[in-house]
Amino acid sequence: MVSTRAVPNLAFRRLRGQRSAGEFAAAVRRSAREIGEQVACDARYIGRVESGEIRCPNYAYERVFLHMFPGATLADLGFSPRETVRGRAARPGAAAPPPPTSPLLVPGGDTDEESDVLRRVFMTSGTTAVAATSLGLGIGGTSAVSLPAQRRVGEAEVSAVEKAVRQIRLLDDRHGGDGLYRRASRPLRAAYALLDSGTAARRSTTDRLHSGAGELAISVGWLAHDSGRFEDARSHYAEALATARVAGDAALEAHAFCNASFLARDTGRARESVRAAEAGQRAAKPLGSSRLLALLALREAGGRAGLGDRTGCERALGRAHTAFGRxxxxxxxxxxxxxxxxxLEMLEAQCWSALGDWSRAARHARRxxxxxxxxxxxxxxxxxxxLTTDLARAGLVEEAAETGHQVLDLLDQVHSSRIRTMLADAVTVLTPRAGGTPEVRSFLDRHAPFSLSGV
Structure with a gap:
């Protein structure tokens, strides 16, 4: 039996010299920016390379390392050939995946690296046999989707992946992401086990499987996003984008960029939000969907609002309304x-809120x-x-309290950290104004138990 124990990469360790792993990681990030790449390199990543856990870097890191050490090859840096690491021989004449259309892959993270990490998790979780018992949510009485334990992927397997996507979206619409995320991760691993281990008789089946797995990654990423697990969300969106690139699926790529832009906005990375939205619009342009272009323009508007760019935000909102109107x-x-x-109204409300125009934000949120x-x-x-937050900031505290009560009415059905955080922000604004307003005091008193329980 061949040993799979990691072999330390001594060549790479020598290149680091006297610098700490953190200092070397910072140098990698600077070099990446010089060539328009963005990698989430840190001391942990350097340690994984030096320990031999990462036997070959992804394509983004490869470009950065070869830029840092001109004239060197991956072998000179102590890495193994990519085809031996991937576990299958490279196809004759196959080219490396194209560089990203935008330096931004997923805000704050590196798409390819995170995708490789997830890929290993999916592969070690088993192959099609695992998928046979895993492609189902088992949530709210939903039964698991049974798949044949075989390596050939056909209509039954692809349909099961697509069904899992629909189940997740339906349950999320009703309940929010907090209670669903962990359980939804299991069908996602199963879908990628099928993708990595199965073979399909038809190209159309393979394309559908790639698309289904990528959409499933986005859906699970959204559950992580909605439940406040932002790093997990970033990784799942990264996996979806990598899958789109491998499959040449522009629709999946546009969707991944759309969610990446949303995540960047929610985590305070406004400039990256704009860049992701712009990349999504480039991917979506040939698809013929005006509604998709409208949503991506709204994502851009949200990012520009976060930058305080009122003019740019208004232009993006104008494009969104024009496209939506088609x-x-x-x-x-x-x-x-x-x-x-x-x-559409909600996303515009959030733009005006970010720009500090609370009354205008409240008007759109009401609609x-x-x-x-x-x-x-x-x-x-x-x-x-x-709406509660916008009204509170606009000084309409009684209406804000009334609307806040309506949110509390729904919290026994909806479990979303994102919503709870928004409501907590409104409470922060209303608390100093509670003195002479019975309606506000009533709302704050009712919210207090939720606050103690982490709402």
Whole structure:
């Protein structure tokens, strides 16, 4: 039996010299910026390379390392050939994946590196046999999807992946991400086990499997995002983007960039949010979906608002309204069922909120709550939480308290850290104004137990 024990990379360790792992990681990040790459290199990553855990860098890191050490090859840096690390021979004449269309892959993280980490997890979790018992959520009475324990991937396996995506989206619309994320990770691992280990008789089946696995990664990433697990969300969005690049799937790429932009905005990386939204628009342009372009323009507007760029934000909002006004079409992705006029109003409200125009934000948030389909329970709570905060900051404290009560009415059904955080922000604004306003005191008193329990 061949040993799989990691062999330390002494050549790479010598290149570090007297610098600490953290100092060397900083040098890697600087070199990446010089060539338009963005890698999340830290001391831990350097340690993994030197220990031999990372036997070959991903393509982004490869470009950075070869830039740092001109004339060197990967072998000179102590790395193994990529085809031996991936576990299968390279196809004759196969080219390396193209460089990213934007230096930004996923805000604050490095797409390829995080994808490789996840890939190893999926592969070691088993192959198609694992998928046979794992592609199901087992949430709220939902039964697992049974798959044949075989290596050939066909209609049954691909349909199971697509069904898992729909199940997650449906449950998220009703309940939010907090209670779903961990359980949803299991079908995701199973989907990638199929992708890594299975073979399909038809190219169309392979394409559908790539698309389904990528959409599943985005859905699970959104659950992580909604439940405040931002690093997990970043990794899942990165995996989806890598899958899109491998498969040449522009629709999946646009979706991954859309969510990456949203995550960047929520984590205070406004400039990266703009860049991701712009990359998403480039990917989406040939697809023929005006609604997708509208949503991506709104993502850009949110990022520009975060930068304090009012003019740029207004221009992006104008493009969003124009594209939205063209109406739905057959080219609209299935995942965009949530994107209706209510969501358009909500995202615009968040732009004005970020720009400090609270009254204007409240007007749009009111429209969002009035237009929202009550079946989207999570979004109904989200819109009302946004409205509560905007009203509070606009000085309309009694209306804010009334709306806050409506959010609390939904918290037994909706479990979303994102919504709870928004409501807590409104409470912070309202607390100093509680003295002479019975309505506000009533809301704050009712919210207090939620606050003690972590809401």
């Amino acid at each position: 109406g739905p079409s057959g080219a609209d992705p299935e995942w965009m069922t949530f994107f209706r006029e209510a969501e 969002a709550t009035r237009l929202q389909d009550p079946h989207f329970t999570r979004n109904l709570a989200l819109y009302r939480a946004e």
